Amino acid sequence: MSAREQMLADVRRALGRKGPLDAAIRASLETRLKGHKPNLVPRRGQVRGREAIEAFVRMAEFSLATVKRVHGENEVPAAVADYLKGQNLAPRLRMAPDPQLDAIPWGAAPMLQIARGKPDPSDEVGLGGAFAAIAETGTLMLRSGPDSPSTLNFLPETHIVVVKAGAVLGSYENAWARLRQAQGALPRTVNLITGPSRSGDIEQTLQLGAHGPRRLHIVLVDDGSESGRR
Amino acid sequence: MSFAQNPMSRSFKANAGAALRDRTLQRAMGYLGFREKRLEAVARLPEFEALRDQAREIKNHTLAHLDFYLEAYEAKVLESGGQVHWCRTPDEARRAVLALCRSVGARTVTRGKTMIGEEIALNPFLEENGIQPVETDLGEYIIQLRSEPPSHIIAPAIHVTKEQVAETFLAKHAAYGKTRLLTEPREMLEEARGILRDKFLRADVGITGANFLVAETGSSIIVTNEGNGDLTQLLPKIHIVLATPEKLVPTLEDASTILRLLARSATGQEYSVYTTVSTGPRRAGDLDGPAQYHVVILDNGRTAMLGTEFQDMLRCIRCSACLNHCPVYNAVGGHAYGWVYPGPMGSVLTPSLIGVDQAGALPNASTFCGKCESVCPMKIPLPKMMRHWREREHEAKLSPVLARWGLKAWAFAARRPLLYRAMTRWAAAILGALGRRHGNLANLPLASGWTEFRDLPAPEGKTFHALWAERGR
Numbered sequence: 236m237s238a239r240e241q242m243l244a245d246v247r248r249a250l251g252r253k254g255p256l257d258a259a260i261r262a263s264l265e266t267r268l269k270g271h272k273p274n275l276v277p278r279r280g281q282v283r284g285r286e287a288i289e290a291f292v293r294m295a296e297f298s299l300a301t302v303k304r305v306h307g308e309n310e311v312p313a314a315v316a317d318y319l320k321g322q323n324l325a326p327r328l329r330m331a332p333d334p335q336l337d338a339i340p341w342g343a344a345p346m347l348q349i350a351r352g353k354p355d356p357s358d359e360v361g362l363g364g365a366f367a368a369i370a371e372t373g374t375l376m377l378r379s380g381p382d383s384p385s386t387l388n389f390l391p392e393t394h395i396v397v398v399k400a401g402a403v404l405g406s407y408e409n410a411w412a413r414l415r416q417a418q419g420a421l422p423r424t425v426n427l428i429t430g431p432s433r434s435g436d437i438e439q440t441l442q443l444g445a446h447g448p449r450r451l452h453i454v455l456v457d458d459g460s461e462s463g464r465r
Numbered sequence: 466m467s468f469a470q471n472p473m474s475r476s477f478k479a480n481a482g483a484a485l486r487d488r489t490l491q492r493a494m495g496y497l498g499f500r501e502k503r504l505e506a507v508a509r510l511p512e513f514e515a516l517r518d519q520a521r522e523i524k525n526h527t528l529a530h531l532d533f534y535l536e537a538y539e540a541k542v543l544e545s546g547g548q549v550h551w552c553r554t555p556d557e558a559r560r561a562v563l564a565l566c567r568s569v570g571a572r573t574v575t576r577g578k579t580m581i582g583e584e585i586a587l588n589p590f591l592e593e594n595g596i597q598p599v600e601t602d603l604g605e606y607i608i609q610l611r612s613e614p615p616s617h618i619i620a621p622a623i624h625v626t627k628e629q630v631a632e633t634f635l636a637k638h639a640a641y642g643k644t645r646l647l648t649e650p651r652e653m654l655e656e657a658r659g660i661l662r663d664k665f666l667r668a669d670v671g672i673t674g675a676n677f678l679v680a681e682t683g684s685s686i687i688v689t690n691e692g693n694g695d696l697t698q699l700l701p702k703i704h705i706v707l708a709t710p711e712k713l714v715p716t717l718e719d720a721s722t723i724l725r726l727l728a729r730s731a732t733g734q735e736y737s738v739y740t741t742v743s744t745g746p747r748r749a750g751d752l753d754g755p756a757q758y759h760v761v762i763l764d765n766g767r768t769a770m771l772g773t774e775f776q777d778m779l780r781c782i783r784c785s786a787c788l789n790h791c792p793v794y795n796a797v798g799g800h801a802y803g804w805v806y807p808g809p810m811g812s813v814l815t816p817s818l819i820g821v822d823q824a825g826a827l828p829n830a831s832t833f834c835g836k837c838e839s840v841c842p843m844k845i846p847l848p849k850m851m852r853h854w855r856e857r858e859h860e861a862k863l864s865p866v867l868a869r870w871g872l873k874a875w876a877f878a879a880r881r882p883l884l885y886r887a888m889t890r891w892a893a894a895i896l897g898a899l900g901r902r903h904g905n906l907a908n909l910p911l912a913s914g915w916t917e918f919r920d921l922p923a924p925e926g927k928t929f930h931a932l933w934a935e936r937g938r
Contacts, residue, residue, distance in 0.1 A: 237551070238551040238552055238553050238557060239551040241553060242535075242551050242553060242710070242762075242764050242768060243532050243535065243536070245764070245768040245769070246531050246532045246535070246710070246768050246771060247532050249768055249769070249771035249772040249773075250529065250530075250531070250532070250771060250772060251772060252532070256530075256532070256533055260530075261533065264530055264533050264534075264537075264715075267715060267716075268537060268680060268681050268715055268716060269681075270716075271681075271716055271717070271718055272716075272718065273718050273721075274516075274519045274523070274718060274719065274721075274722040275512060275515055275516060275519055275722070277510060277511070277512040277516075277725070278511070278512070279510075294735065297735065298734075298735065298736075298738070332752075352752065353752040353753050356662070356666055372735045372736040373735075374736055374740075379747075379748075379751055379753075379754060380748075380750070380751065381750035381751060381752065384751075384752035384753045385695070385699050385753060385754060386696075386699050386700065386753045388695070389692050389695050389696050389699070390696075406721075407717075407721040407724070408718055408721060411717045411718065411721070420545065420682075420744075421545075421682050421684060421742065421744040422744070422748065423743065423744060423745060423746065423747050423748050423751060423754045424699070424741065424742070424743055424744075424754060425741070425742040425744075426695070426739065426740075426741055427736070427739070427740035427741070427742075428738065428739060429734075429735065429736040429737065429738050429739075429740075430738050431738070432690065432691055432692040432738060432739075433690050433691070433738060434603045434604075434654060434690060434691050435620070435690075435732070436602070436603040436604035436607065436620060436621075436622055437603070437607075437622070437627050437630055437650040437653055437654065438493070438626065438627045438650060439497075439498050439620070439623070440627075440650045442650060442651055442654045444654075444658070445603055445654060445658065445690065445691035445692065445693070446601065446603075446658060446661065446662075446665075446691045446692040446693045446696055447691065447692025447695065447696075447738070447739065448692075
């Protein structure tokens with residue numbers, strides 16, 4: 236008997252199961268798996284619209300991310316350039332090769348030097364787009380794909396994420412539902428990111444930038460459209 | 466050093482005594498700030514209690530149908546291009562990991578924090594086989610350099626002072642041209658970050674644990690605050706996940722419910738900084754990610770806990786709230802427990818995994834104050850299970866001879882009410898007379914272990930039985 240068969244047999248014996256799982260029970264378990272039924276979603280995750288956007292900003296800042304709200308995509312380049320200047324960083328960044336990010340009129344900030352693709356170890360600033368943003372805890376959801384390398388979220392010391400108002404949702408459950416709707420099976424990596432990297436491993440002293448980014452800056456494109464829509 | 470290779474739980478009493486006398490340890494342990502932060506985080510979520518109940522039900526449901534969910538999970542892992550390695554023993558798990566490392570000629574292996582890696586003593590085994598394992602969680606990295614086991618599940622180097630970290634880095638980082646004695650935690654973090662960044666980029670295999678396995682999607686989920694678990698799994702050719710069967714939950718919704726409790730109970734954060742859901746290897750067209758994804762599912766005694774009075778322990782999500790709130794853990798630290806899992810959860814789990822003959826002292830190292838159960842996000846009845854272990858220890862005649870004789874003598878008297886009342890009357894009278902002057906007793910024959918550190922209040926007057934009878938009730 237293989238280790239697999241042995242372990243499953245051990246489980247069945249421990250659960251007092253003599254034969255195969257009862258067909259009705261099996262069917263109900265399969266229904267549960269496919270049903271994606273949310274459990275209790277806290278009230279603060281049940282927000283929508285303006286309320287969700289305000290809550291997202293508040294909670295993201297609580298997690299020590301910084302947030303800049305702009306009114307349209309055309310304001311994003313200047314917001315990014317200003318942020319880098321304010322942090323005394325060179326105006327160079329690595330951007331995810333995402334058509335939605337390409338659509339931003341980067342020419343409006345000609346001083347920005349933008350390279351597209353996955354990051355090199357020498358890249359100091361990474362810029363990506365969030366698939367969703369979760370108001371409940373100020374959490375960003377980024378997914379891997381040809382247009383979104385996951386290492387971009389971790390290698391550069393500064394991580395800038397563009398979030399559209401329509402991507403702001405109340406709860407994790409809302410975000411999972413939208414992801415399933417968008418692409419069926421999960422991508423290789425889904426990163427839920429809540430604030431910049433940190434460690435308290437030396438005498439319980441909080442330090443930012445342990446292995447991942449020291450700064451997480453969110454540019455929220457709040458063009459007045461309803462949150463929860465794309 | 467690895468407790469899995471060399472269990473020290475039998476000498477808990479001596480370990481605890483040494484820990485209490487260790488002034489550096491006492492200074493390092495100092496005060497655990499996690500408790501206030503947890504309280505604040507719980508207060509921010511009015512639904513916390515209701516979520517605890519749901520989380521408990523989710524795990525109970527999963528455990529009651531564990532065979533179904535294991536098979537459903539495996540099918541999804543295969544479907545997404547990953548592989549599952551079923552291992553009953555630490556030896557099988559170690560060999561599975563080694564074979565995967567050898568398949569790509571691995572020389573350097575990065576590791577995200579995993580307690581299962583400790584449980585199977587993976588690092589010494591890889592070293593013996595010519596592979597360099599590098600712990601990447603800052604705390605784990607510090608103790609790896611110091612050749613120590615972790616003393617806390619989520620803060621593995623909590624027993625180390627910053628001065629000790631500085632000395633360790635000075636001794637071990639000379640090889641990288643770092644020869645200055647550091648003083649600030651910030652500098653220490655920067656130095657470690659620089660050295661480990663290079664390891665991440667050169668690693669051939671990355672090994673992480675799993676906080677959850679999701680049956681619906683075949684995914685593994687890890688949470689970290691540093692991002693080390695992500696660099697560990699994204700950069701090398703192979704990502705190996707070390708997990709155990711009870712990590713399963715049915716759906717992403719179920720994982721989300723428990724995740725609302727995990728960081729809140731652990732560090733008092735709203736959510737861990739990085740919650741990462743990994744499904745299979747990189748896809749066609751992906752720009753990064755591992756080319757291979759393997760999950761090692763280790764049993765090592767878990768399935769034997771199913772259907773027993775210890776099944777509830779399989780709900781544990783390793784948040785460490787019970788450690789943080791335990792007066793015993795806070796006094797003696799994690800190493801005194803002498804095995805991989807310290808604190809109240811360790812006192813229940815360790816006898817299950819290595820035997821009550823080895824670890825019987827641990828469930829006795831509790832005042833039964835009940836704080837562990839009250840803060841457990843999964844509502845695990847830890848004191849009750851420690852009591853079960855004490856019973857088993859007693860039944861197997863593993864408890865101290867003097868304790869068993871004492872209990873027998875007490876049982877003999879308790880079954881004879883007249884004798885019992887006479888004895889308690891005499892005892893109260895004698896102790897009362899002895900302690901009349903000060904109102905308490907500074908030392909007592911046969912109980913010096915107790916009176917060495919505190920006085921026993923002297924009985925005043927009559928026994929409870931006598932008073933009860935007098936009041937005619």
